[in-house]
Amino acid sequence: MLEVSDLHAYYGKSHVLHGVNLRVEPGEIVSLLGRNGVGRSTTIKAVMGHVHCTGSARFKSTELVGKRAYEIAHLGVGYVPEDRSIFPTLTVIQNMVLGLKGKEATGRWNMEGLFDLFPRLRERGDTPAGVLSGGEQQMLTLCRTLMGDPDLIMVDEPTEGLSPMMVENVANLLREIQKRGVAVLLVEQKLTIALAISRRVYVMGHGQIVFEGTPEQLKANADVRKEWLEV
């Protein structure tokens, strides 16, 4: 479904992605792991059209490199950034409405259904999103992107700074997303939920993929964990 090959990206003169190769099949959860600054976030930003890059990223056999972010979104790619990018002055409901690409929700998700999963968001529907707690904002940003009914959702560090209970909520939502046939590309630094929910994992180091395998293979491979993951 998503096929990234030989992707290079630059910030000014510094070369941050050195030929990244990865793929995501329909309906699977794939994690992209690695320490801070190895290019995980840049990889998904490049796929989303937010970072200038060369190489290839094909989604449902359409080339994404060179397209604008809104065109990529309309092809069915959803993106949830690390900073969550909540629209702080708009209400929770207005944030959700902005996730829609057309006038109404016609796909897998709608506002009522998402509010049933997270009753807390319904309670706070008319509250400016800027005053929500970190966990609530994380749920909102995920739900907002789901309103656009993506076929692949790329989520950057959704568990960062959350309480263990909220982390569990995120994991459950990602499982629910997968159950409804949406592929997930999860970027994480910590292994906790990534190993529990992923079918496959990639590990990045220095702007390249340094390991590819199943969670079990990564658990068994102490060398990779020691060299590329553990702090």
Added chain:
Amino acid sequence: MEFFLVQLLNGLAYGLLLFMLSSGLTLIFSMMGVLNFAHASFYMLGAYFAYQCSKWLGFWPALVVAPLLVAGIGALVERFGLRTVHKFGHVAELLLTFGLAYVIEEIVHLVWGRAAVDYQIPEALNFTAFHILTSSYPAYRVFMMAISIAMLIGLYLGLTRTRVGLVIQASLTHPEMVEALGHNVPRVFMLVFAAGAALAGLAGVIGGNAFVTEPGMAAAVGSIVFVVVVFGGMGSLLGAFIASLLIGMVQTFSVGIDYSIGDLAGLFGAQIPEQFASITLARMAPMLPYLLMVMMLVMRPKGLMGTRET
């Protein structure tokens, strides 16, 4: 009391006119990060187009046609100018609007000459609306306020009640995220730029005949509009609104006050040289907005209600 009431109304009319200009400038700045130096040139074009249209078609058609023409020019500037130089950064964009302001001024010179043109308020509105004690208050000023308030309500409803308004509000803080959700942000930029130009043009239509329509009007009002935007805070419409009214009041009231530095010194029993003592508040009026801006920048760099410091 009479002086106060008349000046209050004049200040309000002028302040609302300033908001018509600064609202567009603020929206454009917040979304695109471009401080549009040519914004006041759109105001001037609005006035000249209205003058020309009034001659051919009359004032009422001009009220609609002139802002639409300016909106069209604004859209073209965004689509083929700003969007092209965007990849070279904000400095290139800034220089483009800077150059454009001069180009527009020279075009005005070429077409309408260097002297002021005879753009008059329409006969239908050239009467006294009401009296405040002994002063008569012109109907055209009331008309200006009515148009400004209608525009204010329209802008508010457009931004808060429509889908594209929500997209614009969200783009004020997170344009990248808005685009990642599938909204055509470049098109929204063009729309906002055109709408901002149209508002400036409308201000020109109703301000050009109330004041004067001449090639220096863009530079004169442009610097005041920058003061408003900086004072109110970059990126805040509410801040721009408050600052517009405040600067409008300050400018209107100060020109009518003959209180001098000598009088002030006299209160404290001090003697100061005649050349300073004779300076009245009225003579300092042109300086006051800039003084306010400098003081605001020193005390609160992001402005009254600003959300960003760049």
